[in-house]
Amino acid sequence: MRQYQFDVVAGEVALVMKEVERPVPGANEVLVRVRATSLNRRDLSILQSQYGGGNPRTGLVPLSDGAGEVIGVGPGVTQWEVGDRVAGIFFARWIEGRPSAMTNASARGGAIDGMLSEMIVSHENGLVEMPEHLSFEEAATLPCAGVTAWNALFKHGGLAEDDFVLLEGTGGVSIFGLQFSVAAGARPIITSSRDEKLVRAREMGAYGTVNYRTNTEWQDEVRAITSNEGVVHVLEVGGEETLPRAMRALGYGAHIAIIGGLSGFANDMPLGSFVGRGTRVTGIYVGSREDFEAMNAFITEHRLRPVVDRVFPLEEASAAYDYMASGSHLGKIVIAL
Structure with a gap:
């Protein structure tokens, strides 16, 4: 399968597409076919080594945000079935309550591998159900920017x-x-x-x-x-x-x-x-799975649709980053897989 990673090219950190083996879900894990991802300003800063201490993240799979469908489940999974449409939560281990050092260490696309991969494996707790009226491209915009705005306005x-x-x-x-x-x-x-x-x-x-x-x-x-x-x-x-x-x-x-x-x-x-x-x-540093689900209920009640400015194909992921850097967008930039 295809996957982007950060690697050093000509002395600079760059996005590099690689062919890697298809992951296998273990106990309580889910295999997701990612259909769309979206960018945040944080992702550009990570690429430029200006985020979280400034260390190059070589080998890291970028992007915190993504949505797709469940195509496999490991032993013990009870929350999901093959065919379910899901989005990954920003902090893979922040389920509810207050943040902690443990939850902060589970930020996708920064502390751990992110979503810019045709398939990912996640613990079943690290996913939420997509609002049913949204496309994969729209749902992929929610995990970081959506939850952040929700928590800032409503929860806090x-x-x-x-x-x-x-x-x-x-x-x-x-x-x-x-x-x-x-x-x-x-x-x-x-x-x-x-x-x-x-x-x-x-x-x-x-x-x-x-x-x-x-x-x-x-x-x-x-x-x-x-x-x-x-x-x-x-x-x-x-x-x-x-x-x-x-x-x-x-x-x-x-x-x-x-x-x-x-x-x-x-x-x-x-x-x-x-x-x-x-x-x-x-x-405000995004939020928990509980917060994500509360936001999704509001989005569903009001039939809101995220504003997607532009969708790039997977092969043009670098162009999506350049577009983010230009500041020309209104709303969200999406990469389709």
């Missing part, structure tokens, strides 16, 4: 109807945040440097849009959209360049979900103002 943020939500950019997490917010009756405000992306966001139900390239003091426009009330939720994916402005757009009793740092991570936070305004800050 307590999203309620009419809440103002600030979403930075139009990548996977922010677009899931937009879809979830609209479905919940909240009022999402989204930023981008490209007007055509903002037009698309409005078509998807954004309450307000702001071009941060043409409006460098974009936090003022965000506050104006809220009639100076301020936002109640922030999905903070930008880092040190966006966090200070996002904080100036906050209302009282707000929640900031620290998700990523595209521009680096900010070191200074005004803790005094947080106390006075009742601001809560949570670091």
Whole structure:
């Protein structure tokens, strides 16, 4: 079978397709024919050795996200049958409850092998059932960005109807945040440097849009959209360049979900103002299988469909990474297997 691994080519880490033996499921394990995978910004950072300590991951199978069908089960499997449509969870061993060193050490595509392989073997607990109305390509977008946005808004943020939500950019997490917010009756405000992306966001139900390239003091426009009330939720994916402005757009009793740092991570936070305004800050590192299943129930109830910007064939996986690096996408980038 075909599988991508990181390897050193001409002195640099690169994606290399290899032919490997078909895996065999052991006790309590499931063999999955992967039909689609999707990229996250994390995957680009891992390729560039800029993630998790910066060490090259030679021999690692990349990508945390993927969906497919069960084609074999090992002894003792009770949760799955051949033909079931499943998606892999981001942390293969985080089933429920709080994270731990053990669960963090099971992050697919980083700490352990990921999904960019025609077949993978997983413990039966490391999978969830796909929402029945979704394609493999759509379901493959859920494990990282979807669960992250879900946890930030609902589990930790307590999203309620009419809440103002600030979403930075139009990548996977922010677009899931937009879809979830609209479905919940909240009022999402989204930023981008490209007007055509903002037009698309409005078509998807954004309450307000702001071009941060043409409006460098974009936090003022965000506050104006809220009639100076301020936002109640922030999905903070930008880092040190966006966090200070996002904080100036906050209302009282707000929640900031620290998700990523595209521009680096900010070191200074005004803790005094947080106390006075009742601001809560949570670091979000995806979530558990239990969280994934809760999100899937919401997606099924509201018949949501993830936004897939572009699908690449397996042979063009490197081009998919290049497209991610370009920043041209809105939503998710998928590789079909």
